[in-house]
Amino acid sequence: MTNISVEDITGDAPQQEPRTDWKQYFSFSTDHKVIGIQYIVTAFILFLVGGIFAMIIRGELITPESDLVDRSVYNAMFTMHGTVMLFGWTFPILTGFANYFVPLMIGARDMAFPRLNAVAFWMIPIAAILLMASFFVPGGPAQAGWWSYPPVSLQNPTGNLINGEVIWLLAVAISGVSSIMGAINFVTTIVKMRAPGMTFFRTPIFVWNVFSAQIIQLFGLPVLTAGAVMLLLDLTVGTSFFDPTKGGDPVLFQHFFWFYSHPAVYVIILPVFGVFSEIFPVFARKPLFGYKIVAISSLLIAGVSGIVWVHHLYVSGTPGWMRLFFMLTTMFVSVPTGIKVFAWTATIWGGKLRFDTPMLFAFGALILFVFAGITGITLSSVPIDVHVNNTYYVVGHFHYVLYGTVTMGMFAAIYFWFPKMTGRMYYEGLGKLHFWLAFIGTNLNFFPMHPLGLQGMLRRVSSYAPEYEFWNIIASIGGFLLGVSTLPFILNMIGSWIHGEQAPKNPWRAIGLEWLVASPPPVENFEEIPVVVSEPYGYGKSEPLVAEH
Amino acid sequence: MKIRNILILSAIAILLAAVSLWIGQWTYSWMPPQAAAESHLVDKLFSFLITLGAFIFLGVTGTLIYSAIFHRAEQYDTSDGPPIEGNITLEIVWTAIPVLLVFWIATYSYQIYEQMGIQGPMEAMHIHIPIGMRSASAAPINGDAGIVSASPTSSIVSTDATSNVIAFEDIEVNAKQWAWVFRYPEKGITSTELHLPVNHRIRLAMQSEDVLHGFYIPAFRVKQDIIPNRNIDFEFTPIRIGKYELTDSEFSGTYFATMRANVVVESPEDYKKWLAEAANRKPCTANNQAASEYAQESKELIKGWVTVAPAQAPVVNYSN
Numbered sequence: 016m017t018n019i020s021v022e023d024i025t026g027d028a029p030q031q032e033p034r035t036d037w038k039q040y041f042s043f044s045t046d047h048k049v050i051g052i053q054y055i056v057t058a059f060i061l062f063l064v065g066g067i068f069a070m071i072i073r074g075e076l077i078t079p080e081s082d083l084v085d086r087s088v089y090n091a092m093f094t095m096h097g098t099v100m101l102f103g104w105t106f107p108i109l110t111g112f113a114n115y116f117v118p119l120m121i122g123a124r125d126m127a128f129p130r131l132n133a134v135a136f137w138m139i140p141i142a143a144i145l146l147m148a149s150f151f152v153p154g155g156p157a158q159a160g161w162w163s164y165p166p167v168s169l170q171n172p173t174g175n176l177i178n179g180e181v182i183w184l185l186a187v188a189i190s191g192v193s194s195i196m197g198a199i200n201f202v203t204t205i206v207k208m209r210a211p212g213m214t215f216f217r218t219p220i221f222v223w224n225v226f227s228a229q230i231i232q233l234f235g236l237p238v239l240t241a242g243a244v245m246l247l248l249d250l251t252v253g254t255s256f257f258d259p260t261k262g263g264d265p266v267l268f269q270h271f272f273w274f275y276s277h278p279a280v281y282v283i284i285l286p287v288f289g290v291f292s293e294i295f296p297v298f299a300r301k302p303l304f305g306y307k308i309v310a311i312s313s314l315l316i317a318g319v320s321g322i323v324w325v326h327h328l329y330v331s332g333t334p335g336w337m338r339l340f341f342m343l344t345t346m347f348v349s350v351p352t353g354i355k356v357f358a359w360t361a362t363i364w365g366g367k368l369r370f371d372t373p374m375l376f377a378f379g380a381l382i383l384f385v386f387a388g389i390t391g392i393t394l395s396s397v398p399i400d401v402h403v404n405n406t407y408y409v410v411g412h413f414h415y416v417l418y419g420t421v422t423m424g425m426f427a428a429i430y431f432w433f434p435k436m437t438g439r440m441y442y443e444g445l446g447k448l449h450f451w452l453a454f455i456g457t458n459l460n461f462f463p464m465h466p467l468g469l470q471g472m473l474r475r476v477s478s479y480a481p482e483y484e485f486w487n488i489i490a491s492i493g494g495f496l497l498g499v500s501t502l503p504f505i506l507n508m509i510g511s512w513i514h515g516e517q518a519p520k521n522p523w524r525a526i527g528l529e530w531l532v533a534s535p536p537p538v539e540n541f542e543e544i545p546v547v548v549s550e551p552y553g554y555g556k557s558e559p560l561v562a563e564h
Numbered sequence: 565m566k567i568r569n570i571l572i573l574s575a576i577a578i579l580l581a582a583v584s585l586w587i588g589q590w591t592y593s594w595m596p597p598q599a600a601a602e603s604h605l606v607d608k609l610f611s612f613l614i615t616l617g618a619f620i621f622l623g624v625t626g627t628l629i630y631s632a633i634f635h636r637a638e639q640y641d642t643s644d645g646p647p648i649e650g651n652i653t654l655e656i657v658w659t660a661i662p663v664l665l666v667f668w669i670a671t672y673s674y675q676i677y678e679q680m681g682i683q684g685p686m687e688a689m690h691i692h693i694p695i696g697m698r699s700a701s702a703a704p705i706n707g708d709a710g711i712v713s714a715s716p717t718s719s720i721v722s723t724d725a726t727s728n729v730i731a732f733e734d735i736e737v738n739a740k741q742w743a744w745v746f747r748y749p750e751k752g753i754t755s756t757e758l759h760l761p762v763n764h765r766i767r768l769a770m771q772s773e774d775v776l777h778g779f780y781i782p783a784f785r786v787k788q789d790i791i792p793n794r795n796i797d798f799e800f801t802p803i804r805i806g807k808y809e810l811t812d813s814e815f816s817g818t819y820f821a822t823m824r825a826n827v828v829v830e831s832p833e834d835y836k837k838w839l840a841e842a843a844n845r846k847p848c849t850a851n852n853q854a855a856s857e858y859a860q861e862s863k864e865l866i867k868g869w870v871t872v873a874p875a876q877a878p879v880v881n882y883s884n
Contacts, residue, residue, distance in 0.1 A: 081821065084868075085868025085869075086818050086819060086821070086857075086868060086871075087818050087868035087869045087870075087871045088868050088869070090817075090818060090820075091869070153869075153870070154869050154870050155868075155869035158817075158818070158869075159815070159817075160815050162815075164776060164814075164815070166774065166775040166776065166792060167775045167776070167815065167816060167817050170774075170775070170817065170872050172870050172871055172872045172873075173870055259791070259792040259793040259794075260792070260793070265776060265791060265792070266791060299635075299645060300637070300643070300644040300645040301644070301645040301646065301647065301648065302647055302648065302649045303649075304648065304649070304650055304651075305649075305650040305651075305655050306649065306650070307650075308650075308655055308659075330778065330787045330788055330789050330813075331789045331791075332788075332789055332791055332794070332796065335677075338677070339674060339677070342670060342673060342674075343666075343670050346666045346669060346670055347666055349662060349666060350659065350662045350663055350666060353658065353659075353662045354655070354658065354659055354662075356624060357624075357658045358655075360624055360627050360628055360631075361648075361651075361654070363628060363631045363632075363635070364627060364631050364635070365631070365635055365645060365646060365648075366631070366635055366645040367635070367636075367637035367641060367643065367644065367645045368631060368632060368635050368636050368637060369636070369637050370632070370636075378628070378632065381628065382625050382628060385620075385621055385624050385625060386621060389614075389617035389618075389620065389621050390617075392613060392617060392669065393610060393613045393614065393617065396609060396613060396669065396670075396673040397673060397677050398605060398606050398609055398673060398676045398677050398680055398785075399606060399609060399610050399613065399673075401606070401680075401785065401786065401787050402606050402610075402782070402785040402786075402787065404787055404813070405778060405780075405787075405813045405814065405815075406782075406813075466594055469594045469595055469596075470594075470595070470596055470782065471596055471780070471782025471783075471809075471811070473780070473811055473812075473813055473821075474815075475815045475820060475821075476820065476821035477820075477821045478821045478822070479821065480809065480824075524642070552649075553647070554644045554645065554647065555644035555645055555646060555647030556647045
């Protein structure tokens with residue numbers, strides 16, 4: 016039916032080398048599962064790097080004075096923290112999960128373009144190494160924030176052609192090209208390679224969300240990449256797209272940047288919504304409430320996300336009509352998002368709940384996301400944004416999204432699929448300890464940012480007025496706690512990957528094609544491509560997912 | 565639905581509404597003092613949004629936590645829950661209500677926005693147009709915005725948008741890496757401290773010499789980016805005597821955090837006195853934190869990298 020290219024690679028392909036060979040993870044493998052794990056592990060290493068930068072930031076801000084690092088070092092820290100966490104952690108880890116699970120969930124043997132997939136992955140370590148190398152060039156790494164707004168980003172005090180900002184722009188462009196390659200691959204795979212019988216309305220929500228997210232990548236990323244290249248030209252060969260002294264317009268860059276970088280938030284959060292939609296039915300033992308409307312709302316979010324970017328420019332000198340138009344569109348994002356939140360709540364309601372670690376993380380992340388949603392609505396309103404724009408209120412809001420929801424959601428996904436990916440069970444006790452440290456740490460770290468922002472404390476400051484000290488101390492303690500929370504996680508992952516109990520095919524009694532194959536799945540996943548005969552969340556209905564053969 | 569259930573749900577809704585209203589009132593204490601007419605409007609809107617938000621947050625998380633406590637599976641119970649796949653009525657309701665809420669919030673925000681008359685850039689570009697052609701959004705705030713009681717002496721500020729007799733206080737703002745300079749064109753004096761007469765509509769003509777800067781006074785709830793090579797016109801009305809802080813709100817490079825200035829709101833008499841006093845002072849170089857830090861050897865544990873040199877410390881009539 017919809018499956019076209021899998022049949023010709025089936026059949027007598029011999030079983031290749033055993034999957035326990037660790038060397039394959041350092042090779043140019045074209046197996047989507049190897050690439051998936053390569054993405055996830057690379058992303059996690061970069062998460063630790065970005066986390067160290069965050070600790071230095073919180074260390075500096077624990078006192079009002081600038082006294083831990085020099086101001087230029089501080090500026091480099093928050094620039095690299097934002098860059099590494101977004102381009103090194105959230106995007107790659109989500110691409111990793113999508114890589115590993117989309118083919119499995121739709122009943123395909125691999126991605127549509129396996130070699131393109133491998134190339135896209137290997138660009139990430141290259142971009143990351145470039146970024147880290149910028150610490151060793153004269154003048155240090157980029158210091159203009161992850162937005163890299165000109166003219167600050169065009170000021171080059173070293174006078175060198177090779178400087179932190181140039182390297183930063185190259186790294187962002189490489190990461191952008193990598194993601195565009197990935198997007199083409201995912202969209203093609205999802206449209207063309209679903210197993211027979213898997214119509215769109217039998218496709219798991221995770222796949223729907225990856226699909227929606229990758230469509231955003233396709234229309235948004237070329238714009239960001241173009242903006243980065245134009246800024247690079249301004250910086251190196253003296254063009255004047257954005258340089259006001261030569262007639263350029265610095266605000267134009269902000270449009271280029273946010274046209275992609277706001278939808279990027281949905282690229283990041285949609286797959287996490289997908290993870291929620293997979294986990295809640297399993298641990299509540301109930302079908303996903305309102306499956307079809309949840310699926311469609313993902314596409315709605317992707318659609319609306321293309322017309323909200325100017326809400327980052329309310330005070331950048333945008334005309335009144337633009338402020339009001341984008342206020343309305345931004346508020347409308349809350350409608351499809353609200354549908355999802357209510358659907359998850361209804362899925363959980365009246366179920367037979369079990370709080371294993373994946374459920375704990377997903378449940379905690381949902382509560383934190385509802386909080387972030389409320390502050391997000393206040394931010395969309397122009398008069399309020401005029402007051403809190405560029406303050407810690409915004410920083411608090413998006414860390415509730417990016418740590419509270421996305422990172423916690425990613426931990427939920429790791430624990431949920433760890434048995435499938437490694438063939439081992441993780442240690443439940445360490446998982447729960449990780450959750451509680453992370454949940455408490457998140458609130459201690461990011462809640463105080465809201466009162467700070469309302470009081471007027473600006474983001475990106477290396478020193479601040481003494482009256483902001485109290486909440487900053489709490490936030491720093493929370494930040495260090497988040498650092499500590501990764502220790503039981505690392506211990507758990509390494510320990511259980513080596514010594515963990517053997518995992519069965521389907522430890523959660525979950526419904527889904529990925530749970531029908533061995534843990535870990537064999538190369539090329541399915542001996543015989545399954546024929547799907549029902550909707551994906553049939554908990555309590557005791558109907559088969561695939562046809563008997 | 566049974567009457568008993570309806571009663572329980574109504575009781576919960578009333579309780580939630582009461583708690584949300586209380587949280588909404590509490591929001592006023594999270595804000596800096598209300599030192600400008602604009603701050604009353606923003607705080608009112610914020611309180612409203614938080615009231616609504618608190619209701620939704622408590623409703624959703626309350627439901628989730630109730631489930632987490634009371635809908636747990638027994639230890640050895642491996643059966644599934646009820647296979648409920650959806651409920652069309654419920655789904656329509658929870659789509660329609662947010663749509664209506666969005667329109668309500670957007671309309672209310674729009675009204676507040678109109679009352680604030682925040683200057684957009686189109687207006688900003690009109691700086692050369694005579695005052696008589698000012699756009700409607702530059703009109704001062706009307707009495708019904710709740711500021712009349714807060715500013716009993718606001719008679720100086722006309723409440724009629726079409727009249728041209730509004731007492732404007734025109735001040736030029738110059739931002740550079742990393743200093744603020746304020747120029748009072750009538751007296752031809754300059755200062756690094758922003759003095760403002762209370763209950764007057766203030767009109768700023770803002771310019772940046774180098775990079776993007778942001779004009780932000782938290783106590784006034786107003787903020788506007790300043791874009792190099794553009795004139796940005798900006799208005800607000802301080803209504804409370806006191807000393808506040810102006811900060812740079814758009815990241816402007818290494819010494820960004822030092823770019824602060826005092827804002828002194830004083831009675832019109834004190835303001836006039838200050839203008840006269842400043843006019844008598846000879847211009848001299850003001851203290852500039854960025855310049856002095858740049859000149860000093862870095863004291864921090866981790867030394868920094870080469871950085872953009874600060875602009876010349878400003879030479880002004882009045883500095884603190």
